[in-house]
Amino acid sequence: MSAAPQKAKAGAEKIEVIVSAVVPVNELVTRFEFRRPDGAPFPPFSAGAHTVVEMRDQGRTRLNPYSLMSDPADPSLYAISVRRDDQGRGGSLYMHRQVKPGDRMTITYPVNLFPVDLRGRKHVFLAGGIGITPFLAMIAQLERLGARWELHYSVRNAALGSYADALTARHPGKVRVYHDDRKQAIPLADLLDGQPLGTHVYVCGPKGMIDWVHRTATEHGWPKDNVHSEEFLAPQPGTPFEVRLCKSDMTITVGENESLLEAMERCGVDAPFLCRGGACGQCETDVVEHDGSFIHRDHWLEDDQRASGKKIMPCVSRFVGPTLVLDR
Amino acid sequence: MTIQFNDETFRGDYSFRNSPWAIKRFPFPFHEDSYMYSVNMEQHRGGPAGSVFEKRFDVDEHYVSEMRDRALVLAEDPLRCQSLPHMTLAGWDLLELIMVSKSEDYPDLFELHRDGDRWRWVNKPLGIDDTFTFMDETTLPYGPLEYITRQTQGDFAVLDQRDDNLWMDAGMVTTQADWSLDFDIGMNFFEWHAPVPLAHEMGIFKRALKFLMNVQQGAPARRLNWTMTVNPLLDTSPENYHKWGIQKTELTAENIGAKQHLRVELQTFYRLPRSNALVFPIRCYLIAFQDIVTVPKWGRRLHRVIRDLPEELATYKGFIANRPLMIDYLSRYDDGLPTSPGVWADLETEPPLQK
Numbered sequence: 001m002s003a004a005p006q007k008a009k010a011g012a013e014k015i016e017v018i019v020s021a022v023v024p025v026n027e028l029v030t031r032f033e034f035r036r037p038d039g040a041p042f043p044p045f046s047a048g049a050h051t052v053v054e055m056r057d058q059g060r061t062r063l064n065p066y067s068l069m070s071d072p073a074d075p076s077l078y079a080i081s082v083r084r085d086d087q088g089r090g091g092s093l094y095m096h097r098q099v100k101p102g103d104r105m106t107i108t109y110p111v112n113l114f115p116v117d118l119r120g121r122k123h124v125f126l127a128g129g130i131g132i133t134p135f136l137a138m139i140a141q142l143e144r145l146g147a148r149w150e151l152h153y154s155v156r157n158a159a160l161g162s163y164a165d166a167l168t169a170r171h172p173g174k175v176r177v178y179h180d181d182r183k184q185a186i187p188l189a190d191l192l193d194g195q196p197l198g199t200h201v202y203v204c205g206p207k208g209m210i211d212w213v214h215r216t217a218t219e220h221g222w223p224k225d226n227v228h229s230e231e232f233l234a235p236q237p238g239t240p241f242e243v244r245l246c247k248s249d250m251t252i253t254v255g256e257n258e259s260l261l262e263a264m265e266r267c268g269v270d271a272p273f274l275c276r277g278g279a280c281g282q283c284e285t286d287v288v289e290h291d292g293s294f295i296h297r298d299h300w301l302e303d304d305q306r307a308s309g310k311k312i313m314p315c316v317s318r319f320v321g322p323t324l325v326l327d328r
Numbered sequence: 329m330t331i332q333f334n335d336e337t338f339r340g341d342y343s344f345r346n347s348p349w350a351i352k353r354f355p356f357p358f359h360e361d362s363y364m365y366s367v368n369m370e371q372h373r374g375g376p377a378g379s380v381f382e383k384r385f386d387v388d389e390h391y392v393s394e395m396r397d398r399a400l401v402l403a404e405d406p407l408r409c410q411s412l413p414h415m416t417l418a419g420w421d422l423l424e425l426i427m428v429s430k431s432e433d434y435p436d437l438f439e440l441h442r443d444g445d446r447w448r449w450v451n452k453p454l455g456i457d458d459t460f461t462f463m464d465e466t467t468l469p470y471g472p473l474e475y476i477t478r479q480t481q482g483d484f485a486v487l488d489q490r491d492d493n494l495w496m497d498a499g500m501v502t503t504q505a506d507w508s509l510d511f512d513i514g515m516n517f518f519e520w521h522a523p524v525p526l527a528h529e530m531g532i533f534k535r536a537l538k539f540l541m542n543v544q545q546g547a548p549a550r551r552l553n554w555t556m557t558v559n560p561l562l563d564t565s566p567e568n569y570h571k572w573g574i575q576k577t578e579l580t581a582e583n584i585g586a587k588q589h590l591r592v593e594l595q596t597f598y599r600l601p602r603s604n605a606l607v608f609p610i611r612c613y614l615i616a617f618q619d620i621v622t623v624p625k626w627g628r629r630l631h632r633v634i635r636d637l638p639e640e641l642a643t644y645k646g647f648i649a650n651r652p653l654m655i656d657y658l659s660r661y662d663d664g665l666p667t668s669p670g671v672w673a674d675l676e677t678e679p680p681l682q683k
Contacts, residue, residue, distance in 0.1 A: 013546035043545060044421075046604040072602065109546040115604040117490055118414035145417070225491045274542065282542060 011052065011063075011273055012108040015042070017078070019103045025081060029130060029162045030096055033070075033079045034107065041075035047137035048230070049110035051078065052276060057094045061265070064091040065277050067133040067204075067230075068110060071140040078107070081162060083130040088234060089257055113279050114204070114230035116141065121198030122148040126186060126213055128205020129155060132162055134230065135204065139171070150174050152191065154205070157181040188213065192220045202228045233278045233297055235259035238318045244325040245269060246288055260314035264328065271314065271328060278316040285312050285326050292321010330436065333392040333453060339400075344560035344614065350389055351619050352673060355380045357552040357592050359671050361632040363641075365527050369539055372550035372596045376672075380594055381550070384429035385480060386611065387437065392453050394481050394503070394562065401502040401563050402478075407510045408502045408565075409474045411486070415498035418486050419473035420463055421600035422607050426476050451479055473498055482594075482611030485509075487517075489541060489606055496520055497605075503562040503612045505555045505591060506646065511566070525640045543606060545599045553593040556647040556654075560589055560614045579650050584657045585618035588650070590630070617657060625668060625678040627661030634658060 017034035024030050036042065045068055055062040066080035082095045099105070116123065116138055123142060125135045132153060142149045151171075155161035157179055164177045178184040192201070201222070203213040210229045217227045237257050244251045245264065254263040261283055264271045274282035278298030287310050296306050298313035305311045312319070312326070336343045346354070375381025380388070402408055411419055427449055431440035439450035445462040456479065460467035468475045477484050477500035486498035493516040501509035512520040517537050527533060543549050557564055558576045579587055594611040621627035634642075635655050642648040663682040668674050 012544045044424075044601040045545070046602055049604075109544060110601070111544055112604045115490070118417060118488075118603065274544070280542070281538070 012111050014054075014106050014108055017105050017107055019099055019101050019105060020077065022099060022101055025162045026160055028160060029081050029083050031069075031079055031081045032095065032099060033077050034105070035077050037104070042078055043109060044075060045072050045110035045137075046112050047072050047116055047141040048114035048134050049112035049137075050114075050134075050275070051080065051110055052108040053080070053095070054106040055091060055094050055098075057090065057098070062089075062091045062094060063273075063276055064095075064234075065275055067114075067137070069133040069136040072137055073140065073144060081130065081133050085234075089237065091234075111274055111280070113275055114202070114228065116202075117200045117226075117228065119198070120147070120200035120226075122150075122196055122200070124191065124195060124199060124201045125149065125151040125153075126188075126201065126203040126205070126209070127151065127153045128203075128209040129160075130162065131204035131206075131209075132164075133204075135202070136163060136167075138202070139167075150176075152176050152178065152186045154178045154184075154186055154209070155180070188216050189220065192217055192222060200226050200228065204230050207231055230279070231277075231299070233299070233316045235262070235276075235316050236297065236318075238295065239320060241292075241319050241321070241324065243319070244323075245328045246325060247328055254318070259316060260312070260318065264314065269328060273315055276315045278313055281313075283313055283315050285314055285328050286310060287312055287324070288327050289323060289325040290319070290321065291323035292319055294319055331387065331389055331391070334389045336390070336393045338393070338397045338560055338562040342559050342561075344390070344393070346615055346619055347389055351615065351622060352675075353379055353388075354615050354620075355552060355592050355594055355613055356620075356623075356626050356629075356671050356673070357554040358629050358633050360669065361629050361667060362636055363633045364638075365530060365532050368551045369549045369597075370551070372548040372598075380611075380613065383433040384548075384596075385426055385433070385482075385609070386594070387430070387434055387453075387481065391481055395454060395479060397562050398478060398500075398502045405567060409477070409500045410509060410513050411471055411473050411498035412514065415473070415486055415488065415603070415605065416465065416471065418488070418498060418600050418603035418605035418607070419471055419476075421602050421605065422484065422486065423472040423476040424462070425598060425600065425607070426480050430480075454479055473500060480609075482609045485608040485610065486600075487540075487606045487608060489604060492541070493517055494537065494540060494606060502565075504565055504610070505553075505557075505593065505612075506564050506566055506569070508566045523644075525644050526638070540597060540606060543597045543599050545601050548596055548598045550594065550596045553595055555591050555645045556650075557589045557591045557614065558587055558650070560616070562612060562614075564591075576646070576650060579653055581653060581656065584653055585621075586616055588617045588654065588657075589614045590617070590620060617654075621658070621661040623673045623675065624661075624681050625674055627658065627681065628663065628665060629667050631655065631658035631662035 018037050020035040021033040050065045050067045052063050052065045068078055069081055070077055070079035082092050084096045085092045114134055127135050167175045178186055203210050210231050240253055240255050242253050248269045252263055252267045254260050261273055272282050274280040281300045290309055295318040297316040300313055301311055338344055380386045427440045430438040437452050441448040447462050448459045450457045483501045483503050484499055485496055487494040488497040496512045496515050499509045521533050558579055561572050564572055592613045596609050598607050600607055642651050
């Protein structure tokens with residue numbers, strides 16, 4: 001027992017897995033199922049949790065978070081669904097093109113930043129596109145607990161509505177699907193007004209949808225703590241910039257297509273992280289000095305912290321300017 | 329090793345004793361000759377063989393008697409164990425965590441046989457052999473939290489995590505250092521820590537909360553905390569203060585070595601997988617002053633820590649009135665020699681008392 005504070009460890013604990021199935025769901029989405037090489041059960045998890053999948057892509061390590069969509073009560077497998085993003089940085093393309101059944105991969109223990117509030121008398125799920133995945137696990141968990149829920153699922157068209165048919169067939173009366181191409185939209189205002197006290201609302205989807213739900217719920221008098229959302233931000237490409245890392249005593253350049261966190265890792269700096277999507281706060285880093293402007297993209301820092309110029313979340317945020325010195 | 333369980337009491341005649349084995353493995357909390365708050369967390373991943381840090385849930389010679397004392401407390405005051413309705417799943421999580429850990433760490437004492445949801449639990453020291461259905465409360469004599477914590481040393485605070493805070497929404501609390509589950513139930517992290525002096529101003533709780541909310545599945549953490557207790561009382565609760573508070577006035581220069589106990593809490597933190605709740609087991613270890621000073625390094629260091637402790641802390645920990653007596657007694661075991669860094673006894677390398 002050292003009784004001394006410890007440095008935050010980079011990432012969650014890891015699990016070695018074998019890809020047991022690769023199942024195309026539709027033109028854009030593919031499901032990946034994992035089992036453990038020794039046949040051992042996976043750790044149980046809580047619905048809403050994600051895992052970070054490690055990809056070895058031509059000498060480059062990609063770490064992408066994906067919501068666990070399998071039944072939390074089934075310890076024999078973990079499953080994720082990945083939407084192919086042709087304009088993205090390559091993680092989803094790697095999963096779609098390179099990962100085959102039988103491959104060995106490394107994923108992390110589940111981490112939950114989007115838990116179900118178990119006090120809820122009723123749970124209303126609002127999904128947009130691939131945002132359906134955490135709700136698949138939540139529905140399985142709530143069905144087992146006998147809790148009340150309903151799902152409103154917005155998809156581009158019927159062909160791209162991942163799992164929509166199966167959900168509608170299994171839970172008639174609890175699932176409503178809305179098709180963009182038929183000009184259907186979730187009747188949010190009506191939905192919010194008709195709920196019993198103690199209802200919780202959960203939204204997962206594109207940023208515009210999440211903002212819309214929070215805004216509308218506020219306008220309709222909903223308590224802030226009854227509205228939950230999760231949005232994983234993928235780091236966006238940007239102009240390369242230089243960073244001085246004082247503790248590590250090195251100066252590195254962040255490339256156009258990598259995040260500040262990834263650049264530090266590439267240079268051998270052991271920086272803390274957990275979600276890699278701007279939500280968990282684990283990678284928060286002190287800024288020692290700067291001359292230029294921050295591009296804050298995280299959901300973690302408060303407005304006053306951003307304004308102070310003293311903090312940055314290197315997993316998703318960038319910098320434009322000649323000088324950035326970090327306490328790392 | 330096979331543990332010989334003591335037959336002892338923590339009330340009335342106070343027959344509680346530490347064997348030489350228990351003294352040597354006592355979790356002495358001071359890593360240097362002074363003490364101030366810190367967020368002194370580390371990973372809870374085993375420790376030196378035989379130490380209290382080695383197993384996930386330490387079982388020692390006091391196990392059977394401690395469980396008997398807990399049953400007495402609960403018979404008088406059932407509200408020492410509470411679980412708000414949304415915390416039942418966390419109770420099952422905790423039951424699973426403890427049963428799996430104990431059966432793996434102490435296979436000669438505990439057995440868990442699982443056939444799907446049909447579980448058989450064998451607790452040899454307490455003579456229990458129960459078969460039940462996992463996640464079906466009707467198949468156990470108590471709720472899952474109460475069932476398993478009647479069989480596990482230490483208090484348990486089960487914290488729900490939501491709205492960027494932790495909430496004291498369930499627990500089993502019978503061996504506490506003067507706090508009450510019945511009072512704190514439903515409070516958040518800042519509310520239940522409100523009485524602690526200095527630490528708020530130091531920003532300790534903000535940092536601690538951030539750390540705790542990031543404790544992840546598969547990566548438990550731990551820290552030590554400490555206070556002082558006159559007589560080996562496990563139940564120093566606010567509810568029973570009228571019974572034990574007065575005992576603090578019975579300390580004399582003659583009886584202090586036997587009566588005054590250092591009380592150390594091994595606090596661990598586990599993310600519970602199904603509920604995403606956090607469980608905070610608080611395990612209490614007691615040791616009489618006369619036993620601590622048999623370890624020369626600990627005798628020297630305890631004197632210096634108690635002598636130099638800020639007044640607010642001695643007041644908060646409830647021994648400001650007895651501090652002069654303590655310092656008089658402990659000074660006899662401090663010869664002014666330097667002490668080795670770290671908490672361990674270092675019996676082989678530290679010199680014996682030079683006076």
